[in-house]
Amino acid sequence: MTVSLLTQAQHGNIRALSQLITAIESHDKDSLNLHSAVYDARKGAPILGITGPPGAGKSSLTDRLIHRYRKQGERVGIVAIDPSSHFTGGAILGDRIRMMSHASDPGVFIRSLGTRGSHGGLSRATQDIVACLDAAGFDRIIVETVGVGQTELDIARIADTTLIVLVPEAGDVVQTMKAGLFEVADLFVINKSDRGGGENLSTALQGQMALDEKAWQVPVLLASALKDEGIEGILEQIEAHRAFARDNHDYHTMREMLRRELFFDLLSDEIASRMRQKIAHDKHLSQLLEHYVHEGRNPYGLLAKLLESIVP
Numbered sequence: 001m002t003v004s005l006l007t008q009a010q011h012g013n014i015r016a017l018s019q020l021i022t023a024i025e026s027h028d029k030d031s032l033n034l035h036s037a038v039y040d041a042r043k044g045a046p047i048l049g050i051t052g053p054p055g056a057g058k059s060s061l062t063d064r065l066i067h068r069y070r071k072q073g074e075r076v077g078i079v080a081i082d083p084s085s086h087f088t089g090g091a092i093l094g095d096r097i098r099m100m101s102h103a104s105d106p107g108v109f110i111r112s113l114g115t116r117g118s119h120g121g122l123s124r125a126t127q128d129i130v131a132c133l134d135a136a137g138f139d140r141i142i143v144e145t146v147g148v149g150q151t152e153l154d155i156a157r158i159a160d161t162t163l164i165v166l167v168p169e170a171g172d173v174v175q176t177m178k179a180g181l182f183e184v185a186d187l188f189v190i191n192k193s194d195r196g197g198g199e200n201l202s203t204a205l206q207g208q209m210a211l212d213e214k215a216w217q218v219p220v221l222l223a224s225a226l227k228d229e230g231i232e233g234i235l236e237q238i239e240a241h242r243a244f245a246r247d248n249h250d251y252h253t254m255r256e257m258l259r260r261e262l263f264f265d266l267l268s269d270e271i272a273s274r275m276r277q278k279i280a281h282d283k284h285l286s287q288l289l290e291h292y293v294h295e296g297r298n299p300y301g302l303l304a305k306l307l308e309s310i311v312p
């Protein structure tokens with residue numbers, strides 16, 4: 001049944017795509033085949049990550065980008081992640097995301113994702129949804145996430161190009177900005193530049209980026225999603241970064257390293273969740289776990305018992 005959902009989604013059936021994602025998110029033990037079929041069907045659409053502080057205008061900018069891509073006849077799939085929300089699925093966050101102008105366009109698919117329904121973490125859930133969109137044949141995939149905690153660093157592991165949105169007043173944000181954010185940025189956009197003051201931040205960022213000896217010179221662009229200004233420049237730089245990434249040896253080495261990490265994350269996730277089930281269904285193992293939980297003593301006996309079944 002579920003594999004036929006994939007086929008239908010590949011034929012442009014949006015309802016089937018929604019159901020496919022729900023099936024993928026459910027992560028029961030039978031869904032590995034479905035995951036595998038989805039990943040096999042991927043076409044390799046470019047993935048753009050958009051992150052930045054709350055309210056910086058990520059969704060508004062995304063909306064502008066969607067607009068341009070649609071004009072070029074491209075279909076766009078969007079994953080909007082809100083780490084602070086417990087909702088998931090459909091367009092529950094629809095009122096928060098400023099992309100409603102595309103709500104009735106079948107060439108635009110928006111999926112929201114909160115912390116619920118993300119077994120194995122948001123990062124894995126996001127990757128799986130991106131894979132569904134890619135398999136369904138969207139030409140562009142955009143992942144929007146609020147830059148809090150770890151999520152903006154996770155997004156860079158998934159995205160081919162990571163765009164960080166700031167606002168002109170974010171001067172002191174730059175001082176305190178996590179070094180990690182500079183590392184993952186492929187493109188800075190200072191949005192809301194209609195308010196003025198963006199040049200100072202731009203100079204500060206460029207100064208900061210100049211210290212880096214990256215092969216890719218991270219552009220800093222001024223834009224206003226509200227006034228629809230600076231959007232073409234953003235599109236150009238996204239393409240420029242893509243062209244750079246295609247030929248750059250270090251970029252490929254980095255992606256390979258990330259994939260290696262991702263695989264081992266996947267492996268530990270999967271083993272851990274199976275072991276949980278094993279414990280839940282085995283009286284003796286459950287007792288051993290309860291002993292440890294209540295008395296705080298040796299957890300290694302149980303661990304060894306569990307590992308016996310997979311490592312001889």
Ligand SMILES: Nc1nc2c(ncn2[C@@H]2O[C@H](COP(=O)(O)OP(=O)(O)OP(=O)(O)O)[C@@H](O)[C@H]2O)c(=O)[nH]1
Nearest residue numbers: 054055056057058059060098146191192224225226
């Ligand atoms: N002046 C001005 N306001 C803007 C601009 N872009 C967005 N806004 C406004 O800023 C507010 C937040 O915009 P969003 O696009 O929802 O920002 P966001 O970063 O997606 O917000 P979260 O997803 O909640 O973190 C809205 O009221 C927008 O209308 C801009 O270029 N100029």
Ligand SMILES: [Mg+2]
Nearest residue numbers: 058059096097
């Ligand atoms: Mg948003």
